[in-house]
Amino acid sequence: MADERVEVDYHPMWEALGMDLPAHDALLGAVGEMYGDIYLTQENRPESTGYLDFVASNIHSGRIKEMVDAKGSGDATKVIGSFCLYVPEEVITACNGISVGLCSGADWATEQVEERLPRNTCPLIKSFTGFKLGNVCPYIESSDLVVGENTCDGKKKAYEYFGTLKPMHVMDVPNVHTDEALAMWKSQVRQFAKRVEEETGVELTVENLRAAIKQANDKRRALQRLSATRAADPVPISGLDSLLTVQAAFMDDPARLTDAVNAMAEECETRVAAGEGAAPRGAKRILYTGTPMAVPNWKLYNIIEKAGGVVVGEEACTGYRYYKDLVDESGETVDELLDAIAERYFKINCAIFSPNPGRVEDIVRLAKELNADGIIDCALQFCTLYEMESADVQAAAEEAGIPCMHITTDYANEDTGQLTTRIQAFLEMLRPRR
Numbered sequence: 313m314a315d316e317r318v319e320v321d322y323h324p325m326w327e328a329l330g331m332d333l334p335a336h337d338a339l340l341g342a343v344g345e346m347y348g349d350i351y352l353t354q355e356n357r358p359e360s361t362g363y364l365d366f367v368a369s370n371i372h373s374g375r376i377k378e379m380v381d382a383k384g385s386g387d388a389t390k391v392i393g394s395f396c397l398y399v400p401e402e403v404i405t406a407c408n409g410i411s412v413g414l415c416s417g418a419d420w421a422t423e424q425v426e427e428r429l430p431r432n433t434c435p436l437i438k439s440f441t442g443f444k445l446g447n448v449c450p451y452i453e454s455s456d457l458v459v460g461e462n463t464c465d466g467k468k469k470a471y472e473y474f475g476t477l478k479p480m481h482v483m484d485v486p487n488v489h490t491d492e493a494l495a496m497w498k499s500q501v502r503q504f505a506k507r508v509e510e511e512t513g514v515e516l517t518v519e520n521l522r523a524a525i526k527q528a529n530d531k532r533r534a535l536q537r538l539s540a541t542r543a544a545d546p547v548p549i550s551g552l553d554s555l556l557t558v559q560a561a562f563m564d565d566p567a568r569l570t571d572a573v574n575a576m577a578e579e580c581e582t583r584v585a586a587g588e589g590a591a592p593r594g595a596k597r598i599l600y601t602g603t604p605m606a607v608p609n610w611k612l613y614n615i616i617e618k619a620g621g622v623v624v625g626e627e628a629c630t631g632y633r634y635y636k637d638l639v640d641e642s643g644e645t646v647d648e649l650l651d652a653i654a655e656r657y658f659k660i661n662c663a664i665f666s667p668n669p670g671r672v673e674d675i676v677r678l679a680k681e682l683n684a685d686g687i688i689d690c691a692l693q694f695c696t697l698y699e700m701e702s703a704d705v706q707a708a709a710e711e712a713g714i715p716c717m718h719i720t721t722d723y724a725n726e727d728t729g730q731l732t733t734r735i736q737a738f739l740e741m742l743r744p745r746r
Contacts, residue, residue, distance in 0.1 A: 383410075405527060414452050415607070428441070455478065462482060518649065537577040555631070561573075676714070
């Protein structure tokens with residue numbers, strides 16, 4: 313990647329990708345200002361979180377150039393984008409492809425989107441559609457194939473339209489945890505593997521698939537290590553920096569990210585031993601659960617931590633679900649390794665499953681392990697799945713004696729004042745559980 317101290321004009325690259333340059337400049341300006349106001353005003357950050365500033369400053373520029381150059385030189389085959397962590401990155405990596413998460417964390421081109429999708433569609437779906445219609449996401453534009461997953465009905469129907477805008481492959485994700493559903497899911501993983509082999513021209517082998525599994529597992533181990541330090545009081549790293557670390561894991565080079573996260577974990581372990589924190593000792597500790605928070609959706613964490621609380625964990629796709637399980641690396645054939653991949657991803661306790669006791673159990677267990685004083689359960693507007701499960705989350709938290717509040721919000725800032733008032737009141741009524 314280009315030295316971050318050297319001024320590089322990336323406009324020719326963005327123009328070659330077919331992007332709307334004035335609109336993209338406006339987006340980058342807004343996100344850059346937001347990042348400065350939210351992240352660079354934090355106090356007592358670990359020095360190693362400078363990596364996150366590097367990622368943020370290069371997310372639409374240097375990282376995209378890396379991917380474009382890798383394809384041009386033959387070091388990589390294809391860029392394959394996805395919206396969900398059910399898409400197995402190991403298969404893409406094994407075929408020498410680049411796996412990236414796609415933009416879906418801010419409102420964009422809303423009027424255009426609502427000409428095609430209903431107004432009461434969840435913000436995440438409207439966002440990734442708007443980023444494509446507005447031509448402002450270099451990850452979407454540089455992707456040779458976009459992989460969707462039929463998790464909710466909204467995505468399922470939106471992908472029909474998105475598939476007219478970009479080449480797509482859609483995976484059917486089961487909604488029940490049964491042996492029959494697992495068999496179906498293994499079939500979906502094999503169909504996906506076949507499509508990736510066709511796209512990249514690379515055949516899966518035991519060697520390349522096992523190496524890709526190890527790379528993904530190493531990333532997960534690093535994130536697990538960092539997460540474990542957040543059980544301490546004072547917590548050594550903010551929720552904002554922890555959130556951005558997982559967001560970066562969907563986009564940055566896996567080896568670089570793994571090294572950086574291990575360095576962050578090592579520094580945080582040292583800070584724990586020294587009693588140094590990113591928040592004061594005794595700050596009210598929050599476990600977040602609910603819908604994922606894609607870049608640049610940092611609103612809720614910013615409100616919580618500016619109000620004096622600290623997010624110590626997240627039972628979410630941009631959190632614990634992303635790194636909680638490893639893939640078994642012991643398979644001796646491609647089929648065995650693909651089965652191991654399918655089995656690992658099948659364990660993700662998304663709200664799509666019914667019944668879904670595993671997610672509720674994870675929430676309560678994580679709250680206890682991370683010494684959370686309270687739980688904030690959040691659903692994006694019109695996300696029926698998480699809204700419906702909120703009652704189960706509230707009941708389980710109450711039974712465990714952990715205060716819990718439910719929030720429904722979107723990507724806009726109009727409700728910031730109201731949310732701030734509610735969260736401040738919630739923090740004030742919490743009693744430390746430690």
